[in-house]
Amino acid sequence: MHSTRAMAERAVDLCVALLYEEPSAESVARLLRAHGERAVAEGEPAEDAGDSRAEVMPVEGVRAEGVRAEGVRAEGVRAEVARAEVVRADDVAAMREAAGRLVEVLAAPGTDAAAGLLNRILADTARPPRLTSHGGASPWHVHVDAHDDVPWAEWFLASSAMALAVLLADHQRVPGGLCASAGCRRPYLDLGGGSPRRFCGTRCATRERVAAHRARA
Ligand SMILES: [Zn+2]
Incomplete structure (x- = not known):
């Protein structure tokens, strides 16, 4: 649940929900819960x-x-219900800004550019690494945000940038990209060893292949 890959997948899922769908406190809280976080939308009973x-x-x-x-x-x-567990409308707005910075990293033209963007985000948001178990509620894991009750956007930006930075270092390339399908452009994670992915998923890949085939016919 706290693996680097899982954190990066959570980051990309949140970016898609925040920037490419119509996010609400409820939908963001639901997605956070799906990724194992304790989150409730304002007004929602825990x-x-x-x-x-x-x-x-x-x-x-x-x-x-x-x-x-x-x-x-x-x-x-x-x-x-700790303050930081409640997702409010202003959390969603701040998380959208954070998502914009993370998508910029995935859209970077190369590894050096992505590393530079990640360094800037980490300088802005990350604090010295620390271990937390959230008072015994989870296994010990590393956080790079200031404390366990920082606003959602701070947690999201710091933890996502850290995960993407580790993956960039592991693979020596941008750990994802933006879908090459013009009508999509959604971010995706790309940790495969082969040639870089171009599409967010099989649906976009198939649509583009069919379109290219028709254009040739
Ligand atoms: Zn796509």
Whole structure:
């Protein structure tokens, strides 16, 4: 779940949702959950609110002795949805800006240009690497954002840039691209060893092949 590849895939999925679809706090929160993040849209009840959340995310005062009556506990659970777990409309706007910078990296004309763009993003957003288990809620993994409660956009930009940087270093090339289909241009990840991919998926590749065939006929 925290592999570099998974983080890069999450980054590309989020970029597509944020820039090529009509994102809402709900749709972004849903996508974050699909990638294993605890996220709720503003106003949305926390799906897994309950004892397990109360166990893993203790908040001072909420778990005080004797706070066990149902009503009081329900209120406590609500308060335990950490601030950074709630996705708001302004988070989506800030994440769109971050997505724009990440797509620029994937659209870079070459490895050197992509590395330069990533270095600029990392200089702007990344902090010294640190290990976190989110209070025991997940296995230990490395974060490069400032702390566990930074706004979604900061987390998204820092963690995605880090993942893309590691992949660039691993493969010595831009770790993705933009779909060559003129009507698509969506970003994709490209970690294959062979010749670089040109399309986001088989649908675009097939459409373009058929069009090229017709043009020749
Ligand atoms: Zn495409």
